[in-house]
Amino acid sequence: MKLLKKHEAAIKRVHDDSWDFSGANTKYCTHGMHTYPAMMIPQIAKRLIDEYGNDAEVMLDPFMGTGTSLVEAKIHHNFKYAYGVDINPLARLVAKVKTYPISIEKLEHSFRELRNNIDNEKLEIHFQGKKIEKPSFFNINFWFKPEVIEDLAIIKKYIWELQNTDIKDFYKVCFSETVRNVSNTRNREFKLYKMNEKQLEKHNPNTIQEFYKQVQKNLISMKDLIANDKNAKIKILNEDSRYKLSVPDDSVDLILTSPPYGDSLTTVAYGQFSRLSLQWLGFDYKEEVRDIDKICLGGIKTRSLEHTTKSPTLDLIINQIAEYDNNRAKDVLSFYEDLFKCILEFKRVMKKNGILCFVVGNRTVKRINIPTDVIMVELFQSSGNYEHIKTIIRNIPSKRMPKANSPTNVKGTTVTTMNHEYIVILQIK
Ligand SMILES: C[S@@+](CC[C@H](N)C(=O)[O-])C[C@H]1O[C@@H](n2cnc3c(N)ncnc32)[C@H](O)[C@@H]1O
Numbered sequence: 001m002k003l004l005k006k007h008e009a010a011i012k013r014v015h016d017d018s019w020d021f022s023g024a025n026t027k028y029c030t031h032g033m034h035t036y037p038a039m040m041i042p043q044i045a046k047r048l049i050d051e052y053g054n055d056a057e058v059m060l061d062p063f064m065g066t067g068t069s070l071v072e073a074k075i076h077h078n079f080k081y082a083y084g085v086d087i088n089p090l091a092r093l094v095a096k097v098k099t100y101p102i103s104i105e106k107l108e109h110s111f112r113e114l115r116n117n118i119d120n121e122k123l124e125i126h127f128q129g130k131k132i133e134k135p136s137f138f139n140i141n142f143w144f145k146p147e148v149i150e151d152l153a154i155i156k157k158y159i160w161e162l163q164n165t166d167i168k169d170f171y172k173v174c175f176s177e178t179v180r181n182v183s184n185t186r187n188r189e190f191k192l193y194k195m196n197e198k199q200l201e202k203h204n205p206n207t208i209q210e211f212y213k214q215v216q217k218n219l220i221s222m223k224d225l226i227a228n229d230k231n232a233k234i235k236i237l238n239e240d241s242r243y244k245l246s247v248p249d250d251s252v253d254l255i256l257t258s259p260p261y262g263d264s265l266t267t268v269a270y271g272q273f274s275r276l277s278l279q280w281l282g283f284d285y286k287e288e289v290r291d292i293d294k295i296c297l298g299g300i301k302t303r304s305l306e307h308t309t310k311s312p313t314l315d316l317i318i319n320q321i322a323e324y325d326n327n328r329a330k331d332v333l334s335f336y337e338d339l340f341k342c343i344l345e346f347k348r349v350m351k352k353n354g355i356l357c358f359v360v361g362n363r364t365v366k367r368i369n370i371p372t373d374v375i376m377v378e379l380f381q382s383s384g385n386y387e388h389i390k391t392i393i394r395n396i397p398s399k400r401m402p403k404a405n406s407p408t409n410v411k412g413t414t415v416t417t418m419n420h421e422y423i424v425i426l427q428i429k
Helices: 002-009 042-052 068-074 089-098 104-128 146-160 165-182 197-202 207-228 270-280 285-289 312-324 326-349 372-383
Strands: 013-015 058-061 081-085 233-237 252-257 350-360 386-395 420-428
Touching: 002 312, 002 372, 042 068, 042 252, 042 350, 042 420, 058 068, 068 081, 068 089, 068 233, 068 252, 089 165, 089 233, 089 270, 104 146, 104 165, 104 207, 146 165, 146 207, 165 207, 165 270, 270 285, 312 326, 312 372, 326 350, 326 372, 350 372, 372 386, 372 420
Parallel strands: 013 386, 058 081, 058 252, 081 233, 252 350
Antiparallel strands: 350 420, 386 420
């Protein structure tokens, strides 16, 4: 423990409440278009760009999620390009729509048509007994009531008839959020848990109205994007940040990102969160949906505790966890080994003197707090000439993420894992 404190003390960390942004509106522009786990708050992305990326022309977010940092790059004055990478197809769809201005006139026109088609079809089903073809996928009847399935099928049918891909994508995002809101899942949770009988009895959503509500909300967001767009070109990559990315060598001025907190299976299950939406959106379950959590960082356990990454803090932590549970130590190690692969790739794409900003959370495993911010600095410094500018510690007022988890995987026993976030800022020399 003493040794760990020594490693932590060697890193420049400053508590700074001015990064809390308590009570700030985090849904402006297109930021409120679709929920996603562990979203970065836009105020952090904006301030990091203002303070560290004012002359930057090229930005990369290698774990973009639904693109908070890309939206900020799009509405900031100086960026020519911003690349966003994510292995989750739902994240890529939402990030695209959030950063892709579409004419409001065209959207309003298509919405009028869509509405007419949906309302007419509903009437024909109701009064003339018309049949609608319903999708069938694994467990659909478990997660959706029959009347909800019918309404989602009608909405989907008419979105899929639209010819313009960008307009279609806009509605797919509205549809995806609707799917979440009308499903039988317990609301406001990212993992898939079904409502109990009592909750299910009261759960009679008006699916079509919910969809219209999403469209109207997102139309306002789109107007905001158009009004503030500074024209950066956004490139969304369906790639894995552990491997070589389609980003040229020495081209990136600023990396701004919030990586996962740990392996998806035991921290934030991005795949599970996205599953119902992706199934309704027609993604192939086996090929594109089922294994998302496995292909996220740390998804595959390492075979042994031998490793080549050079972080003394990581060594200490792995040994401590292994004393309680060898398997959990392997889970933890696999995450940092994957992160290290990404760090090597970042080195290839960064311009000299470029800045890297990582918003990370320090999770707890087996009651042992893992100082990811410290480990990251050590991993970067072991891989190249990086100056650690500083690490800012902020309080998390309201971020949607697990604040408590089970320390021993015993149901009902929880410890607080994350009340702070660490913004690690480095410069490559
Ligand atoms: C903390 S979330 C990012 C949230 C984002 N900042 C936002 O505001 O929406 C981390 C993201 O990393 C993605 N991810 C995990 N492993 C990845 C990998 N190997 N390559 C690219 N993306 C990955 C996950 O799918 C997830 O969307």
